Every structure is written in C-alpha cells, then in structure tokens.
Amino acid sequence: MAVEIDTSAFTEEAYELLSELEDSLLELEERPTDIELISRVFRAMHTIKGSGAMFGFDEVAKFTHEVETVFDMARSGSLPVTKALIDLTLAARDQIRSILDASRGGPPANQDNANRIIAGLRALAPQKGGAAAVESKAAAPKAETDGPHVFRVRFEPRPEIFSSGTNPLLLLNELRDMGQCRVVALTNALPSLEDLDPERCYTQWEIFLTTTQGENAIRDVFIFVEDDCTLNVRLLDRDEAQEDAEPKKLGEILLERGDINEEALGKALTPLGDRLVNAGVVSADKVRAALTEQRVVQEQKQQQSKAAEVDAVVRVPSTKLDKLVNLVGELVTVQARLNQISGRLNNQHLQLVSEEIERLTGELRDNTMSIRMLAIGSTFNKFKRLVRDLSTELGKQIELTTAGADTELDKTVIDQLNDPLVHIIRNSIDHGIEKPDVRALTGKPLVGQIHLSAVHSGTSVLIQVKDDGKGLDPQLLRRKAVEKGLLSPDAVLSDPEAFMLIFGAGFSTAEKITNVSGRGVGMDVVRKSIESLRGTIDVQSQLGIGTTITLKLPLTLAIIEGLLVGVNHDYFVLPLAAVEECVELSPQDIANSHGRRIVNVRGEIVPFIRVRERFAMEGERPVIEQIVIANVDGRRVGFGVDTVVGQHQTVIKNLGDSFQYSDEFSGATILGDGTVALLLDLARMVRYVELQETKETGG
Amino acid sequence: MATSSITETTQFLTFILADEVFAVDIGRVKEVLEYTQLTKVPRTPKFMCGVINLRGSVVPVMDMRLKFNMSQLERTVNTCIIIIEVTVGENKTVLGAMADSVKEVMSLDPDQIDPPPKIGAKLRTDFIRGMGKQGDHFIIILDTDKVFSAEELEQVMDMRNGGMPEAAA
Numbered sequence: 001m002a003v004e005i006d007t008s009a010f011t012e013e014a015y016e017l018l019s020e021l022e023d024s025l026l027e028l029e030e031r032p033t034d035i036e037l038i039s040r041v042f043r044a045m046h047t048i049k050g051s052g053a054m055f056g057f058d059e060v061a062k063f064t065h066e067v068e069t070v071f072d073m074a075r076s077g078s079l080p081v082t083k084a085l086i087d088l089t090l091a092a093r094d095q096i097r098s099i100l101d102a103s104r105g106g107p108p109a110n111q112d113n114a115n116r117i118i119a120g121l122r123a124l125a126p127q128k129g130g131a132a133a134v135e136s137k138a139a140a141p142k143a144e145t146d147g148p149h150v151f152r153v154r155f156e157p158r159p160e161i162f163s164s165g166t167n168p169l170l171l172l173n174e175l176r177d178m179g180q181c182r183v184v185a186l187t188n189a190l191p192s193l194e195d196l197d198p199e200r201c202y203t204q205w206e207i208f209l210t211t212t213q214g215e216n217a218i219r220d221v222f223i224f225v226e227d228d229c230t231l232n233v234r235l236l237d238r239d240e241a242q243e244d245a246e247p248k249k250l251g252e253i254l255l256e257r258g259d260i261n262e263e264a265l266g267k268a269l270t271p272l273g274d275r276l277v278n279a280g281v282v283s284a285d286k287v288r289a290a291l292t293e294q295r296v297v298q299e300q301k302q303q304q305s306k307a308a309e310v311d312a313v314v315r316v317p318s319t320k321l322d323k324l325v326n327l328v329g330e331l332v333t334v335q336a337r338l339n340q341i342s343g344r345l346n347n348q349h350l351q352l353v354s355e356e357i358e359r360l361t362g363e364l365r366d367n368t369m370s371i372r373m374l375a376i377g378s379t380f381n382k383f384k385r386l387v388r389d390l391s392t393e394l395g396k397q398i399e400l401t402t403a404g405a406d407t408e409l410d411k412t413v414i415d416q417l418n419d420p421l422v423h424i425i426r427n428s429i430d431h432g433i434e435k436p437d438v439r440a441l442t443g444k445p446l447v448g449q450i451h452l453s454a455v456h457s458g459t460s461v462l463i464q465v466k467d468d469g470k471g472l473d474p475q476l477l478r479r480k481a482v483e484k485g486l487l488s489p490d491a492v493l494s495d496p497e498a499f500m501l502i503f504g505a506g507f508s509t510a511e512k513i514t515n516v517s518g519r520g521v522g523m524d525v526v527r528k529s530i531e532s533l534r535g536t537i538d539v540q541s542q543l544g545i546g547t548t549i550t551l552k553l554p555l556t557l558a559i560i561e562g563l564l565v566g567v568n569h570d571y572f573v574l575p576l577a578a579v580e581e582c583v584e585l586s587p588q589d590i591a592n593s594h595g596r597r598i599v600n601v602r603g604e605i606v607p608f609i610r611v612r613e614r615f616a617m618e619g620e621r622p623v624i625e626q627i628v629i630a631n632v633d634g635r636r637v638g639f640g641v642d643t644v645v646g647q648h649q650t651v652i653k654n655l656g657d658s659f660q661y662s663d664e665f666s667g668a669t670i671l672g673d674g675t676v677a678l679l680l681d682l683a684r685m686v687r688y689v690e691l692q693e694t695k696e697t698g699g
Numbered sequence: 700m701a702t703s704s705i706t707e708t709t710q711f712l713t714f715i716l717a718d719e720v721f722a723v724d725i726g727r728v729k730e731v732l733e734y735t736q737l738t739k740v741p742r743t744p745k746f747m748c749g750v751i752n753l754r755g756s757v758v759p760v761m762d763m764r765l766k767f768n769m770s771q772l773e774r775t776v777n778t779c780i781i782i783i784e785v786t787v788g789e790n791k792t793v794l795g796a797m798a799d800s801v802k803e804v805m806s807l808d809p810d811q812i813d814p815p816p817k818i819g820a821k822l823r824t825d826f827i828r829g830m831g832k833q834g835d836h837f838i839i840i841l842d843t844d845k846v847f848s849a850e851e852l853e854q855v856m857d858m859r860n861g862g863m864p865e866a867a868a
Contacts, residue, residue, distance in 0.1 A: 330755040570738060615741030653757040655740070655750070656792050662743050668750055668757040676738040676750050676757055 010055040011100055012315070017044045018100075019381070021093050025086055026384045032081035035179075039148075039212045041089070042068065042075050048096065060099050063114055067092045070121040076214065079125060088120045090385070148179060150300055151218055152293060153207040154232040159200040161228045172205065174221045179211030184292050188283040206289040208296040236297060253290045318411065321372060328361075328368045329559060329651035335361045336649065336672035365559060365649075374414050376454045376463075377405030382418070383425055387450060390429045397447045398433055407454035409461050413533055413553055417463070420529045423522035424465045424549050425450065427502075432469030432547055442544065444468065460577070461555060466548040472541035474498035481507060499539035503527035534666050536633060536683060562650035562669070564677065565628060565641040567611050568619040571677035573650050573669055574639065578630040578682055582644050585625040599627050599638055608638025609689050611680075632682045639682070652679060664688060705829050705840070708808045713838060714781060714798040717769045721798075722805075722831060722840045727783050729793065731801050734778040751795060753782065760795035766846070767822060772799060785847045794847050807831045812840065 021044040028037045045068045052060035067089060073079035095117055098109040153175070157168055175181055186204040190196070209218065218233050335357055342354040380402045391398040409417075433439075433448035440446060451466040474495045481487035481501045493501075501507055503523045530537055535553040554560070562573035583601055585608075593599070599606050608627050612619070627638040652667040655678075659665065666681040711722035712731075737749035737760060746765035750757050760780055764771055772778075777800035784793055815827035822839070826846050831838035 326755075333755060617741065653755075655757060656759055659740060659743065659747075659759060662740055664742065665740065668738070670752045670755060670757070674752050675736055676752050678738065678740060 007055050007057075007103075010051050010057065011104060013051065014048050014060070014100055015097070017048050018093055018097055019378070020044050021048075022090065022385055023381050025090055025093070026381075026388065028081060029083065029086050029388075035075075035212055038071070038075050038081065042071050045071060057099075057103065059109075060096055063092070063099065063118070064096060066118045067121060070125055073125060075212070077217070082124075085121075085124055088117055088124065092117045092121070148210045148212045148300075150236045150296055151207075151209045151211065151215065152232075152234045152236055153209060153218060154204070155207065155222070155229060156204040156231075157201050157225065157229040159202060161201045161225065162199055164225075164228055166225050166228065168201065168203075168205070168225075171221055171225065172207065175207055175209055175218070178213055178217065178221075179209055181210075182208040182292055182296055184208075184285070184289040186283070186285040186289065188285050206292075208293055210296065210300060236293070253293055254286065321411075325368055325372065328365050329653075331361055332365055332559065332649050332651050333670045333672070337674070340672040369410075369559060370408075372411045373408040374411050375406045376409055376414060376417075376461075377402075379414055379418055379421065380405050380452055380454075383421065383452060386422065386425060387429065390426065391433075391448075394429065395435060396429065396433055397436055398429060398450060399447050400450050400452065402452045404454040407456060407461060409454075409553070410555060413461075413555075416529055416533055417551075417553070420526040420551070421452075421463070421465070423526050425452070427522060428465060428467040428469060428547065432467040432471075434470055456555075457552075461553050463551040463553065464548060466546065468546040471543040471545055471547050472499055472502070472539070473543050477501045496539065499541055500537075502539070503537065531663075534681065560650050560652065562648045562679065563628065564645040564648040564671070565611075565626070565639075566643040566645055567615075567641050568617055570617070571645070571671060571675070572611060572641070573648060573677050573679045574628060574630060574682065575650075575679070576647060578632065579628055580631055580636065581629050583627050583629065583638075585627050585640065587623060597640075601629065601636075604636070606636050606638050608640050609685060610640035612640070612642075614685065614689065630682055632686050635686075637682070637686050639680070639685075650679060705807075705812050706809055708806055710804055710806050711831070711838070711840065712781065712804050713802040714763075714779075715800050715802055716763050716767065716798055717772070720802060720833075720836060720838045721763075722807075722838045723781070723783060723796075723843055724840075725804055727785070727843055729782040729784055732780045732782060732795070734774050734780060734797070748797060751780065753793070753795075756793070758782065758793055758795050760797055761847070762797045764797075764799070775799070783843050783847075785843050787844075787848060805833070807833075807838075807840075 021041060024037055024040045024044065028034065028041060031037060045064050049061050049064040049068055052058075052064060070079065070085070071089065074081050074085065079085070091113075095109065095114050098106070099114075101107070102109045155168070155171070157166075161168065172181075172183055175183075184206045186206060187202070189204065190202045196202075211218075215233050215235060219231065222229065222231050335354075338354050339358060342350040383402075384400055387398055387400040428450050433450070434442070434444075436446045439448065449466075449468045451464070453464045453466070455462050455464075474493075477498045478487065478493060478501075481504070482489050482491075484507060486504050486507060487493075487501070503526060507523070527537060530551055530553070533553055535551055538550040538552065539547065540550070541547040561576040563576045563579050565572050565574060581601075583599065585599055589599060597608050597610065599608055606627075606629055608629075610621075610625075611617075612621065622642050625640050625642065626644045627640050628644060629636055629638045631637075648669070648671075650669045652669060655662070655665060655668055664681055664685050665678045666684075667679045668676050669679055671677050710725040712725050712728050713720050713722045715721075732751075732753075735751055737751055739749040740747065740759075746762050748760050748762045748765075750759050752758075762771065778797065779801050780795040780797050781801065782793060782795050784791055786792075811833075812829040812831050814829060815824045816830065817824060826842055828840045828842040831840055
C-alpha cells in the first residue's frame with residue numbers, strides 16, 4: 001500500500017514536470033539561445049529520469065536518459081537548438097507521458113515510437129556522435145548537482161598585456177554574458193601616479209560567476225590571452241554535504257585561497273575584516289574579494305531556498321478541498337440560522353456572539369473559496385502546443401497570444417473549461433484562419449493570430465478567443481442550417497442569432513470532414529459544457545476580418561450572493577450580481593399596461609415575467625407586487641414576485657440528476673430555517689418564456 | 700427463469716403503499732425520516748414532490764404512490780420518507796421515497812422469493828426484482844436503480860419548452 005502511494009506521488013510530479021517541460025520547450029522554440037530555458041528543459045528531464053529510476057519506472061528512466069543525453073549537448077552548446085530538436089523532444093515528452101499513462105492502466109506505450117524518437121535524436125547529434133556522447137556522460141556526474149554553479153576566476157594579466165591589443169574589460173564582459181557575474185578589481189599592485197605607466201596593466205581581477213556552463217567554457221573566454229596571464233578557475237565546492245552548512249567564514253576563504261597562512265589568520269582571527277587589513281596581512285582588496293565571494297555563495301544559497309519555498313506548496317487531494325467547501329457551506333447555513341434566532345430573541349449578548357461568528361464565517365468562506373481559485377494560465381499553456389501542432393498539420397501559420405493568464409477561477413470551472421476551449425480553438429484554426437496564400441491575397445499578414453484572454457468582470461469571468469480569420473458568413477450559416485433541417489426555410493434570424501447556429505448539434509459548414517473538425521460535434525459540446533457551468537456564450541464576427549467568441553462564466557459554483565424573494569410560501573434566490581433594482585407594481589400600473597407584462601421604470605419599458613405564473617403556483621397575487629429588475633444577457637428583464645426578503649449568502653447545492661431537465665433552476669440553497677429555496681437561472685427562464693410566447697403568438 | 704436475481708438471504712425494509720407491501724434492499728436504505736416540509740420544484744412531473752434539506756444536502760423526494768399510478772393520499776402521521784441510495788447512470792445519488800408508512804426489517808431466503816410475474820402485477824415488471832412471500836402475503840421487492848433510473852426522469856423533458864405541465868397545477 002505504501003508503495004502505491006509513493007508511485008502515485010511520482011507520477012503526479014512527473015505529469016507536472018512534463019507540462020512544465022512542454023511550456024519550456026515551446027518557449028525555447030521562440031528563444032532558442034536562452035541558456036536558462038535549455039537548463040530548465042534539462043532539469044525537468046533530469047528530475048523525471050532520477051525519480052523515475054528511484055520509483056522503479058525503469059522504462060521512463062531509460063528513455064528519458066537518451067533524450068537527456070542529446071539535450072545535454074544542446075546545453076553545452078555543441079548542438080544548436082533547432083525546430084527538429086524541439087519537435088523530437090516534444091514527441092519524446094508525449095512518449096514519456098504515454099509510458100506513464102500505461103503504468104496507470106492506460107494503453108501500453110508504443111515502443112516503435114520510442115525507438116524512432118531515439119533514433120531521430122541520435123541522428124541530430126553531431127557527427128562525432130560517439131565522442132560527444134561519451135563526453136556528455138563524463139560530464140553527467142558533475143551535472144548531478146543540477147542548476148548553476150559558482151566559479152571563482154582569478155585573472156592576473158601580465159602588465160604587458162595591453163601591448164598585444166587585448167582589452168581585459170572585453171573579456172570580463174564576455175564572462176558577464178555567461179551568467180550572473182560579480183567582479184572585484186585587485187588594485188594593490190597599482191603604483192603611485194608618478195610611477196604609473198599607462199601602457200601597462202597593473203590591475204588584477206577576481207570574478208565570481210554563477211553559470212550553468214562548465215569550467216572549459218570559462219577558460220575558452222581567455223583562450224587568446226592564455227600566454228599573457230595567469231588564470232585560475234575554480235568551482236567553489238558547494239557539494240551536498242555543505243549545502244546545509246553555513247557559508248564559509250571569511251578567514252577560511254582567505255586561508256583556502258592561500259592569501260594568508262594559518263598563523264596569520266590565527267593572529268587576526270578575533271578582530272576580522274578591517275583588522276586583517278590593518279595588520280597588513282592582506283590587502284583591503286583581497287578582503288573585499290573574499291567578502292564578495294562570501295556574498296555570492298550566500299546569495300546562491302538564498303536563491304535555492306527561495307526556490308524551495310516556491311516548491312513548498314501543499315498538495316491536497318481535491319476531494320478534501322471539496323469537503324472543506326461543503327463544511328464551510330454548512331457553516332454559512334447554520335450561521336444564517338443563528339442570525340435569525342438571535343434577531344428574534346433580541347438578546348444583546350447573543351447578538352454580539354452571532355455578529356462575531358458572522359464575521360468569522362464570512363472570512364472563512366472567502367478564504368476557502370480563494371483556495372479553490374486557480375490561475376487559468378496552466379490551461380492557456382496547453383493551447384500553445386495545440387496551436388503549434390495543428391497549424392503545422394494544416395499548413396497554416398498561426399501565432400497564439402494570451403492575456404490575463406493570472407486570472408483566477410474556481411477549480412471546477414477551470415477543469416470543465418478545458419474541453420470547450422479546445423473545441424473553440426480547433427475551430428478557429430481549422431475554419432477561421434486561412435492558409436498563408438489566401439491571407440496574402442486578402443492583404444492580411446501571413447501569420448494568423450489567435451488571441452486568448454481572460455478578464456474579471458464583476459462576479460463573472462470573461463474568456464475570449466479572438467481570431468483574425470475569415471469570419472462567419474451569416475448567409476452561409478442560414479443556408480446550411482436549412483439544408484440540414486435544423487432551421488425552417490422561412491425563419492428570420494438576426495446575424496447574432498445566425499452565429500449561434502454553429503453551436504447546434506450536427507451543424508457544420510465544412511464541405512468535407514477532416515480529422516480536425518467538421519463533424520458538427522465540437523461546438524455542441526462547447527454549448528453544453530458552458531451551460532452546465534451556468535455560463536453564456538457570445539459570438540461576434542465580421543466576414544473577412546475575424547471572429548470573437550466570448551464565454552462568460554461565474555467565478556465560483558459554490559457560494560454566491562443572492563437576493564431572496566418570496567412567492568406564496570416558497571422562496572427563490574436570484575443571483576444578486578444580475579439584480580439591478582426592485583420596483584413596486586401597483587394595481588394602477590397593471591391597469592395601465594392592459595394585461596401586458598410590461599412595467600414602466602422611469603420612462604423605460606421593461607418586460608417582466610411573473611414567477612407565480614411561470615411556475616403555475618397556487619395562491620392569490622398580492623395587491624402590490626414586487627418586480628426585481630435584472631440584467632439578463634445585456635437586457636433588462638423584470639421578475640414579478642410577492643415579497644423581496646433581502647440579500648442572502650447562497651450556498652449552492654446541486655439539485656442532482658433527478659432534476660437535470662428542470663434547468664430553469666441552477667441549484668438550490670438552504671435557508672436559515674432549514675427549508676430549501678431554489679436558485680433561478682434567469683437567462684434560461686427568459687429564453688424559455690420567449691420560446692413559449694413565440695409559439696403562442698404563432699411567430 | 701425459475702429463480703429471481705436474488706441468490707442469498709437478504710434483509711429488506713418493507714413499506715406500505717395503499718395496503719400493499721413493498722420492499723427495498725436494506726443495504727440501499729440510508730435512513731427513514733418523518734414527513735417534513737417539502738419545497739416544490741415547479742415544472743416537474745407530479746410524482747416529484749419536491750426537495751428536502753437532509754442535514755445540509757438537498758435531496759429530491761418522490762411520491763411512490765403517484766410514481767406507481769396510485770391515488771394520492773393525504774399526509775398522515777405515518778407518512779415517511781425513505782432515503783435510498785441509487786445509481787443513476789454512473790453516479791450514485793441519494794433520493795427520498797415517500798411512502799404511507801414503513802413496516803419492518805425482515806430477512807428473506809432465496810427460496811422465499813419468486814421471479815417477477817410477467818403480467819398481473821399492475822407495475823412495470825422491470826421495476827420488480829422479485830416477489831417475496833410471507834405467509835399469505837406477497838411482498839413486491841423493488842429494483843430501486845430501475846425505478847429511479849435516468850430514463851424514468853426523461854419524461855420531465857417534454858415539459859421544458861412551453862406549455863404548462865399538468866402536474867404542477
């Protein structure tokens with residue numbers, strides 16, 4: 001059993017690393033010379049290999065090792081990062097994933113595929129292949145520690161170095177390009193001004209370089225001045241044992257570097273630093289250099305611990321989180337009950353406690369909800385790969401840009417958002433963006449753009465997929481819908497309504513079915529999943545210019561602010577975010593409207609729906625009705641109820657499968673007195689009433 | 700076809716609907732509640748009598764009399780709601796079944812159970828797992844998954860678009 005848990009921890013980590021690997025690879029494709037990115041790719045693979053071997057995933061370890069070997073060459077600069085390399089590495093990533101899937105009971109991984117990838121990777125390696133492989137293997141143990149290393153480079157040019165035309169500063173700059181660099185000039189050899197010969201170099205340097213490159217790369221920088229200087233490159237030992245130890249003491253460093261001997265150090269040990277200089281044991285520069293070294297090593301350690309802090313994220317199974325949310329939900333309900341009771345008893349002490357609990361519950365609720373909130377960025381990143389692969393497959397050039405990757409959304413919403421977005425983006429790539437030659441004819445830039453963005457808007461999140469493709473043709477959509485029998489030939493549709501046709505089941509304008517799209521299934525899936533998330537879809541399109549699909553989703557599916565209203569003895573909750581105002585409807589108003597369900601709000605005509613009539617409820621209408629005016633899909637619609645009770649913290653409970661067809665309710669909530677109130681889905685109610693009235697008036 | 704699908708001694712909870720005794724597998728029964736205030740869900744078939752708050756979760760309740768096309772009865776002090784766990788599609792869900800009264804928990808051996816009759820039961824045969832015998836009485840053992848299956852709920856669908864459902868009036 002314990003073993004089970006361990007391997008699941010590995011696979012989880014591996015899946016995470018794989019998605020990180022994918023992101024880094026895609027980024028690397030844009031910036032193929034970025035050393036930091038190459039190292040990131042390498043590190044991810046290295047970790048997968050290492051922990052894979054540790055947990056007995058030998059197949060993973062073996063395969064990853066092959067890929068890693070090739071990438072190590074890229075890391076050391078002997079193999080350029082090309083599209084071919086990235087293609088293969090991405091394929092390798094997928095292969096590792098399928099091996100992992102297989103270990104979790106998925107279909108077995110294709111071994112031929114693995115062999116092909118490895119063969120491809122080997123072919124990419126430089127011709128001296130064998131030697132390079134050996135070299136990289138030899139380098140491997142050094143790489144075990146991972147990440148950048150700190151080197152101390154002592155560069156002591158001969159005074160005549162200027163005569164050979166060398167500028168030592170250029171060399172230093174070259175080192176600076178290799179990584180984080182700190183340079184300390186040792187000026188103790190500098191003579192007084194009258195003795196100074198400006199054509200001689202008196203300065204020596206000590207450089208602390210934090211780099212992912214090896215010692216040889218550093219020596220290469222000085223290759224042309226080798227004979228004109230003394231060069232001392234040392235890897236500052238930061239081995240495992242020492243990681244936990246304090247950074248070295250100043251004295252130890254000086255001692256180790258041979259700048260002072262032990263005796264001298266012993267003399268000066270009690271008063272350090274300046275005292276050492278005063279004692280004339282070492283020059284001020286040397287102390288400064290040593291101090292710099294101490295600082296660099298310390299910073300390196302700090303950064304590592306910072307990285308460790310980021311890693312110190314607690315992984316919690318989502319079921320536990322769901323349970324927490326449920327409990328908080330119940331607490332909110334109980335708190336509402338307590339509030340009601342304390343209000344009725346009118347006991348000051350009880351009220352005090354009740355208010356305190358109200359505050360705490362509110363904070364607890366907000367905190368719990370924020371735990372469930374995740375940035376949508378991880379979902380966005382998945383699409384980079386999708387766009388890259390699909391556009392290559394279809395011979396199109398497409399660039400995906402994203403905005404608002406840090407927009408936070410409820411985890412459940414994010415999980416369920418993936419599929420719809422995949423379908424929308426696939427559609428944009430397949431039907432939206434034209435092939436480069438067509439784009440050239442219409443004067444568009446050859447590279448098509450798909451822009452994916454997320455932004456908060458009140459209690460909703462707007463997710464937009466915008467392409468600059470050929471746009472939707474309302475005429476064509478109408479014709480196709482009639483052809484497929486989805487629309488009667490004499491139906492009159494506005495353009496936005498025609499655009500919505502693409503979300504119908506079985507609807508497709510594609511002349512032939514490709515393996516990308518054209519079956520008329522995808523967009524239907526989009527509509528269904530967005531509706532199940534209580535979201536809405538909006539399509540805007542201009543023929544020849546592009547299409548924008550906007551998904552409007554609720555921030556959370558668990559707790560919302562609601563407006564509690566009463567009809568008869570039953571209660572309903574309207575989402576407060578949609579509510580704009582409440583007005584009274586007097587008998588006079590009803591008489592003026594001649595039986596039409598229209599209310600005049602400060603000169604504006606607002607149609608309304610009587611909840612009582614809509615739901616065929618019993619009981620008499622009160623003399624004065626309340627109309628709650630809400631914004632439903634951009635229009636103002638009233639909802640006629642008997643009483644408006646007030647604001648209510650609504651913990652949304654699923655109504656369950658038994659009511660899956662009663663979709664005018666998006667859920668239920670439990671009131672303070674323990675009874676259940678239904679949560680109205682305003683948009684659906686309006687839509688159904690419209691349908692019904694169109695039928696009745698014969699439209 | 701000589702035997703029913705029940706092959707070992709099983710405990711059942713029996714309940715009464717219009718003087719007839721019905722039974723459900725006790726393993727499926729979570730608890731039995733007294734009749735409480737229900738919240739009606741509009742535009743649902745008549746046998747869906749609403750939802751109740753079961754310690755914080757919302758549980759739908761069906762009137763078994765209406766479900767089996769019997770006449771509706773005024774609620775009495777004996778009216779109760781049996782909370783049953785059922786599998787609808789792939790999901791486990793909890794439902795309430797309203798009955799006239801609950802009777803007892805009893806064991807039945809396989810040889811006390813006959814397969815459901817093809818005709819004459821006045822009930823859809825696929826709702827019945829078997830007919831138990833207790834003395835001279837018959838006990839109708841229900842297949843709860845079938846009774847509360849998703850297809851059964853599909854009839855609700857027609858009521859969605861326009862038209863007042865006769866059930867909600």
